[in-house]
Amino acid sequence: MQQEAGIRLSDSVKDIPNLVQALFRNVERRPEKTALAYKAGGGWREISYRELGERVERFAAGMAALGVERGDRMALMSANRPEWAISDYAIQSLGAATVPIYPTLEPHQIEHILEDSEARAVIVENEELLRRVREVQEDFPVVVMDDAFTGENEKTLRFESVYRSGEERPKEDWREVWGGIGRDEVATILYTSGTTGAPKGVILTHDNILSNIEGIVEAVPLRPEDVFLSLLPLSHIFERTAGQFVALTLGCSIYYAESIEKVPENLREVRPTVVPSVPRLYEKMYDRVQQRLSQGPALRRKLAAAAIAAGREKYRLRLRGREPGAWLRFKLGLFERLVFNKIREATGGRLRFFVSGGAKLEAEIGEFFYAAGVPILEGYGLTETSPVISCNRLGREKFGTVGLPLFNVEVRIGEHGEIQTRGPHVMRGYFNLPEETEAAFTEDGWFKTGDIGEIDDEGYLKITDRLKNLIVLSTGKNVAPQPIETKLVTMPHISQAVLLGDGRKYVSALIVPDYEAVRNRLATDAAPAELAEDERVRELIQKDIDTACAEFADYERPKKFALLAREFSQEEGELTPTLKVKMRVVQERYAGQIERLYAGS
Structure with missing residues (x-):
């Protein structure tokens, strides 16, 4: 196990009473080291641990001036950026709990989380997310991160204004407040995105997350010199724990990827040592x-x-x-x-x-x-x-x-x-x-x-x-779809696959071809909608299915399949933020194609 000053990293975490203390230990030990970095103006801008600590303190003081206190809940809705981490630690430093909201959620979903969590206010990234909040909550207190935002009023404040307020009026007992937060206190409430049912608020304490960090650093040889590339949404606990709390507890550096599309470019620029992903x-x-x-x-x-x-x-x-x-x-x-x-x-x-x-x-x-x-x-x-x-x-x-x-x-x-x-x-x-x-x-x-x-x-x-995913055929056979779907997407011409058949005689599949690979194979520039109807494409996909499913029982193999012209996406509501398929949505959206797969059966 990696050592730091002669102490096992997992042992050193055991002495930390809360996540805020975990960060500020590195503010003191590594003040000039890069904590966070983001792309702006064509280059990477870095924020040191010292600067991160100052920003957390000032934003926390600004929120305290607005009345945020111990036991409150504060919602946070944004893509990954430094203000996400600043807000998260600032909220927790006041003894409040962070309630992340995925920025891809629709207004009615946002409303449910704000009301169910009894959040005091919500911090959003930009005017688009502000608009979604205002569709369902006209008077709800909102703080907007984007510097370009100009519509400040009594209920809608700029992040910078809250920050400047904290700079002008520091909270004198701030360090005593977060120094007194115990491991058993609530750090965050996360609403499960889920593929079925209404989201439920999962209550996690500082001890829950810190104990998980202890286990992670005992199992994985992480070290303070590591550089993380952050690309999964911080609204999800996987990235939040593995990509934020672990990194900033150990004194690592986090670089925020510009977007999923830019990941290949960002990998070459940042040259990370550790990348959590799906x-x-x-x-x-x-x-x-x-x-x-x-x-x-x-x-x-x-x-x-x-x-x-x-x-x-x-x-x-x-x-x-x-x-x-x-x-x-x-x-x-x-x-x-x-x-x-x-x-x-x-x-x-x-x-x-x-x-x-x-x-x-x-x-x-x-x-x-x-x-x-x-x-x-x-x-x-x-x-x-x-x-x-x-x-x-x-x-x-x-x-x-x-x-x-x-x-x-x-x-x-x-x-x-x-x-x-x-x-x-x-x-x-x-x-x-x-x-x-x-x-x-x-x-x-x-x-x-x-x-x-x-x-x-x-x-x-x-x-x-x-x-809940098990497919029970009308014949009484049980089919576990995940191993089959996972195998299918490794095939050269298949991008996504969803198995169907619950209550039916046989298994079928919705398949999204890898259209770039298909075009290269067939030497064509045809559009996806045209290729989805092309018999040559069906032949390629059938061969891929036969190869992928050779190891599975006959009743587990898709007997029929439908080709879709586009990938499932978060934007269309078909995927969770961790890219799991929402079966109910997909089954409703493609009901016609599904019924044709079973016509006459």
């Missing part, structure tokens, strides 16, 4: 690499295939506790110069590892990046568990699993194969929902995750599916 990013990277290799000269394709095969051979030897022989070591050294270093250069050249969470990572993708010297550490957890329950360890990865439980986390397999967990990482409960809170736990106090899984003989946890 499997969708790695699937797209994998597809692009495979596509470029398929278009290259025959010799290059053979060389790349041989290099990946050698890397996978090394991984499989390691699983059996064996080291590569002389011939394999020679090949790996050769491929390192000719193939692997080019893949790593695309990530900036100094990436130590990716972190994957939020959904299942296909083992094939994990093995591919391992072979290229870009390891992916897949983990597992939920909002209710702060979030990490388990994760793979660097050098001990077992792809197809979500690794070993954290040292301070208990895991067991309960009734119906459900994964259950117990420990300091588990939420206090759902806000104002005592019955739902009680239903989330077993009689003996274990949290019910709702996921189906198993623990292998080495203690590694494997996720099979969600209990």
Whole structure:
């Protein structure tokens, strides 16, 4: 485990009473080091720990002058930017709780969270988000981050105005206030985005999150020198814990990606050492690499295939506790110069590892990046568990699993194969929902995750599916869609896949082709809508389905499929912020296509 001044990092976290103290320890130890950075005017602007601490203090004083105090709730709705972290820590420093709201939510969803959480006010990024709030809450207090905003009034303040107010009127007892916040106090209430049902407010304490940080730094070799690229929404607990709280507790630097589209460019500019993300990013990277290799000269394709095969051979030897022989070591050294270093250069050249969470990572993708010297550490957890329950360890990865439980986390397999967990990482409960809170736990106090899984003989946890996701065919057969969908999206011409069939005779699928790959294969510039009706495309997709599903039982394989002309998206309400498919929305939107798949059956 990495050391800092002779102390294990996990042990040093145990002494911290709250998340604000965790930040200010580094304000004192590393005042001039870069804490946050963002892109502006064509370059990266950096904020030191000292400056971050000053901004948090001034904004907190400004909010205190507006009446925010211990026990309040403050909503926060913005894309990732420095003001997000400043607001989050400032809110908590007053003994209040941060209530994140995804900036992609619709007005009625925003209204539900503001009312249900009993938020005192909401901090929003820009006028567009202000407009959404005002559609449902005309007089609700709002603070707007964007410097360009000019419509300030009694109920709508500029972030800068609140900040300047705190600068002019410091809160004299501020350090005493946050110094007195205990681990058992509420740090945040997060509303589960969910693929079904109304969002519920998950109450997490400072101890929940700090205990999770302890477990993470015991399992993963993080160090203060690490540079994080932040690209998942901070509104989600995965990025908030793994990409913000862990980084700023250990004294690392965080660079905010400009957008998902700009990630490839930002990777090369920032040259991060750690990047937390969801499997969708790695699937797209994998597809692009495979596509470029398929278009290259025959010799290059053979060389790349041989290099990946050698890397996978090394991984499989390691699983059996064996080291590569002389011939394999020679090949790996050769491929390192000719193939692997080019893949790593695309990530900036100094990436130590990716972190994957939020959904299942296909083992094939994990093995591919391992072979290229870009390891992916897949983990597992939920909002209710702060979030990490388990994760793979660097050098001990077992792809197809979500690794070993954290040292301070208990895991067991309960009734119906459900994964259950117990420990300091588990939420206090759902806000104002005592019955739902009680239903989330077993009689003996274990949290019910709702996921189906198993623990292998080495203690590694494997996720099979969600209990609610199981497809029960009219024949009585049960189908777990997640492993099949995950396998399908690794195919060269498939971008997204959703399995259907609950209550039906057979499984079918909605497929979004990878239209760029399809165009290249068919040497055409046709639009997606036209390609979705092209029989040649159907033949390509059918071959991909046959290949992907060869390992599954006959009743698990899609018998029919429909091609969609565009990808599922958050903007259309079909994906959660962590890119999980909202089945109810998709089934309603594509009801016609689905019924045609079962016509006459």
